[in-house]
Amino acid sequence: xxxxxxxxxxxxxxxxxxxxxxxxxxxxxxxxxxxxxxxxxxxxxxxxxxxxxxxxxxxxxxxxxxxxxxxxxxxxxxxxxxxxxxxxxxxxxxxxxxxxxxxxxxxxxxxxxxxxxxxxxxxxxxxxxxxxxxxxxxxxxxxxxxxxxxxxxxxxxxxxxxxxxxxxxxxxxxxxxxxxxxxxxxxxxxxxx
Amino acid sequence: xxxxxxxxxxxxxxxxxxxxxxxxxxxxxxxxxxxxxxxxxxxxxxxxxxxxxxxxxxxxxxxxxxxxxxxxxxxxxxxxxxxxxxxxxxxxxxxxxxxxxxxxxxxxxxxxxxxxxxxxxxxxxxxxxxxxxxxxxxxxxxxxxxxxxxxxxxxxxxxxxxxxxxxxxxxxxxxxxxxxxxxxxxxxxxxxx
DNA sequence: CTTTTTTATTATCCTATGTCAATGGAGTGG
DNA sequence: CCACTCCATTGACATAGGATAATAAAAAAG
Numbered sequence: 001x002x003x004x005x006x007x008x009x010x011x012x013x014x015x016x017x018x019x020x021x022x023x024x025x026x027x028x029x030x031x032x033x034x035x036x037x038x039x040x041x042x043x044x045x046x047x048x049x050x051x052x053x054x055x056x057x058x059x060x061x062x063x064x065x066x067x068x069x070x071x072x073x074x075x076x077x078x079x080x081x082x083x084x085x086x087x088x089x090x091x092x093x094x095x096x097x098x099x100x101x102x103x104x105x106x107x108x109x110x111x112x113x114x115x116x117x118x119x120x121x122x123x124x125x126x127x128x129x130x131x132x133x134x135x136x137x138x139x140x141x142x143x144x145x146x147x148x149x150x151x152x153x154x155x156x157x158x159x160x161x162x163x164x165x166x167x168x169x170x171x172x173x174x175x176x177x178x179x180x181x182x183x184x185x186x187x188x189x190x191x192x193x
Numbered sequence: 194x195x196x197x198x199x200x201x202x203x204x205x206x207x208x209x210x211x212x213x214x215x216x217x218x219x220x221x222x223x224x225x226x227x228x229x230x231x232x233x234x235x236x237x238x239x240x241x242x243x244x245x246x247x248x249x250x251x252x253x254x255x256x257x258x259x260x261x262x263x264x265x266x267x268x269x270x271x272x273x274x275x276x277x278x279x280x281x282x283x284x285x286x287x288x289x290x291x292x293x294x295x296x297x298x299x300x301x302x303x304x305x306x307x308x309x310x311x312x313x314x315x316x317x318x319x320x321x322x323x324x325x326x327x328x329x330x331x332x333x334x335x336x337x338x339x340x341x342x343x344x345x346x347x348x349x350x351x352x353x354x355x356x357x358x359x360x361x362x363x364x365x366x367x368x369x370x371x372x373x374x375x376x377x378x379x380x381x382x383x384x385x386x
Numbered sequence: 387c388t389t390t391t392t393t394a395t396t397a398t399c400c401t402a403t404g405t406c407a408a409t410g411g412a413g414t415g416g
Numbered sequence: 417c418c419a420c421t422c423c424a425t426t427g428a429c430a431t432a433g434g435a436t437a438a439t440a441a442a443a444a445a446g
Contacts, residue, residue, distance in 0.1 A: 062338040070330055083327045122315040129322035134276045136329045141263060143336055144369040145255040148403070167423065176337040181403055183425055341433070360393060374433055376395055392443070398436090405430070412423075 001029045004052050005104055008076055012127050013120045022117050026110040032056075032097040038105075039095040045084035047105040051077050054101025055165055058093045059173065069174040072098075072162055078128065098166060148177045149185050194222045197245050198297055201269055205320050206313045219307050220297040225249075225290040231298075232288040238277035240298040244270050247294025248358055251286045252366065262367040265291075265355055271321065291359060336369055342378050344368045 002024055009015060009023075027050070032038065038056065039045050049056065051073050058079055059069040070093065073079035084091035085108065106114065115121055142151060155175060156163050163171065168186075169179040195217055202208060202216075220243070225231065231249065232238050242249065249272050252262040263286065266272035277284035278301065299307065308314055335344060348368060349356050356364065361379075362372040 060334055060338070066338070068334055068337045070334060082323060082330075086323070119312070119315075122312075122319055126315055126319040126322060129319060129326055130275060130279070133322055133326045133329060136326060136333060137263060137275075140329060140333045140336065141253055141261055143333065144261045145253070145259070169423070178404060179424075180405085180426085184403090187425080362393070371434060372394075373396085373435085377433090380395080388446085390443100390445075392441105394441075395439080397438090400433105400435075402432100402434090403430105404432090406428090408427090409425085410423105411425100412421105414419100414421080416417105416419090 001052060001102065002027070002104070004076055005050050009121075009124055013124045015118070015120065019118045019120070022114065026114050027104040027106050030103050030105055032101040032103060034097055034100050036097050037094065038097070038103070039081065039091055039093060041092060041094050042090050044088055045081035045091045045093070045095075046107050048078060048080040048085060048111060049073075049095065050104040050106075051075055051079065052102040052104060054097055054099040054103075055162070056095055056097050056101060056103070057166075057170065058095045060092050061094070067173050068176070069170060072159075072166060072170070072174055074162060074165070078132075098170070143176055148175070148181050149188070151175045151177070152182060152185050153189070194245060194295065195220070195297070197269055198243050202314075202317055206317045208311070208313065212311045212313070215307065215310050219303040220299050223296055223298055225294040225296060227290055227293050229290050230287065231290070231296070232274065232284055232286060234285060234287050235283050237281055238274035238284045238286070238288075239300050241271060241273040241278060241304060242266075242288065243297040243299075244268055244272065245295040245297060247290055247292040247296075248355070249288055249290050249294060249296070250359075250363065251288045253285050254287070260366050261369070262363060265352075265359060265363070265367055267355060267358070271325075291363070341368070341370045341374050342381070344370065345375060345378050346382070 002020075005023065005027070006020055009020070015023075028047075029052075032054065038047070038049055039058075041061065053075055055072060055074045056079050057069055057073070058071045058081065059067045061067055071077075071079050079095060081091040081093045081095070083089065084093070088108075115125075142154065146154070152171075152175060155171065168182055172179045172182040175182070195213075198216065198220070199213055202213070208216075222245075225247065231240070231242055232251075234254065244266050246268055248265060248267045250262055250266070251264045251272055251274065252260045254260055264270075264272050272288060274284040274286045274288070276282065277286070281301075308318075335347065339347070345364075345368060348364065361375055365372045365375040368375070
């Protein structure tokens with residue numbers, strides 16, 4: 001159950017077995033069924049979630065009732081509401097499994113302990129956040145400058161795996177367009193070939 | 194020249210005088226005139242920039258020639274093209290002073306040395322990136338769910354200081370709308386009162 | 387001061403994308 | 417295998433905000 005986390009961490013910082021064993025004691029493994037929630041809006045985001053298997057998504061619902069997906073997290077990714085996790089404020093996000101999934105959970109106190117006992121992980125998380133920020137900034141700029149079609153094509157290029165596994169209306173919601181628009185774009189794209 | 198950096202770092206991690214003196218040796222202070230570039234698109238983003246005074250902005254120019262502002266960084270903020278800084282690839286961004294400014298620059302090798310000599314700073318940067326990511330994610334979700342008017346009103350609330358100091362067309366470009374639209378919105382907002 | 391450059395406003399027209407609504411397929415659970 | 421919910425497609429219509437262009441006002445430069 002910890003293979004992927006182990007691998008991912010070691011790509012960035014080398015942990016001794018002893019150090020990684022501390023991880024084993026602090027993370028809570030859990031299996032999720034498709035459509036099962038890890039976090040419901042209004043609750044506190046108690047955990048940082050590492051995805052060992054399956055795909056999860058985080059999303060908000062605006063006043064008009066439309067969903068907007070912040071993250072699609074397949075194997076090897078982290079997902080959480082960072083703000084709620086660190087402030088203990090109620091979350092605006094929902095986090096849900098899109099497929100049956102296996103995750104590793106860590107709560108706030110365990111996380112503090114982990115960083116204290118394995119200070120190397122400060123570096124791991126720093127680099128993780130750095131890459132995450134770079135990707136999010138890029139996505140933001142794309143959302144401002146690209147047409148719906150460009151967004152879709154670029155998304156397919158960047159995350160071809162997700163396109164297969166995630167229903168189209170969720171891709172649309174991730175891209176910030178409606179399902180109807182995405183459907184029309186796909187039709188166009190096919191006919192262009 | 195280092196007062197603000199000192200203060201900001203100490204809000205998150207407590208550094209000894211000796212540790213902070215290492216910072217003094219590794220950062221390069223520089224003064225900038227209004228409209229002076231710190232980074233031109235195509236060049237490598239050689240520095241992470243800490244703003245001691247003034248405001249800087251980072252932006253891209255799309256194929257149609259429109260500018261899109263990624264960051265507006267007043268005193269106490271960091272600004273850079275993270276991707277270019279870490280990969281040494283040419284940058285897509287321009288970074289420019291909006292007002293006369295004083296900045297502290299650190300290049301890649303100095304930055305590595307800094308983290309090696311003052312490991313506490315891993316934690317500082319981790320937390321910095323964490324907050325930055327939270328803010329960027331929020332901005333992304335807002336850009337997907339809010340109308341132009343909501344974006345503007347919320348921006349005024351969140352960054353009232355910047356609104357005063359930055360020309361409106363840059364605010365518009367930051368919000369992902371045209372200057373004309375912003376102008377119309379402002380008119381509406383005033384007449385509503 | 388005068389000139390030039392930057393910035394902001396306003397009007398007209400246009401288009402990409404959203405909204406609403408109906409239909410048919412595909413998947414899933416009992 | 418039947419019923420039900422989810423999902424994708426398509427058409428007709430509506431609209432927020434973009435594009436273009438002209439003008440004015442403000443700021444900077446000389």
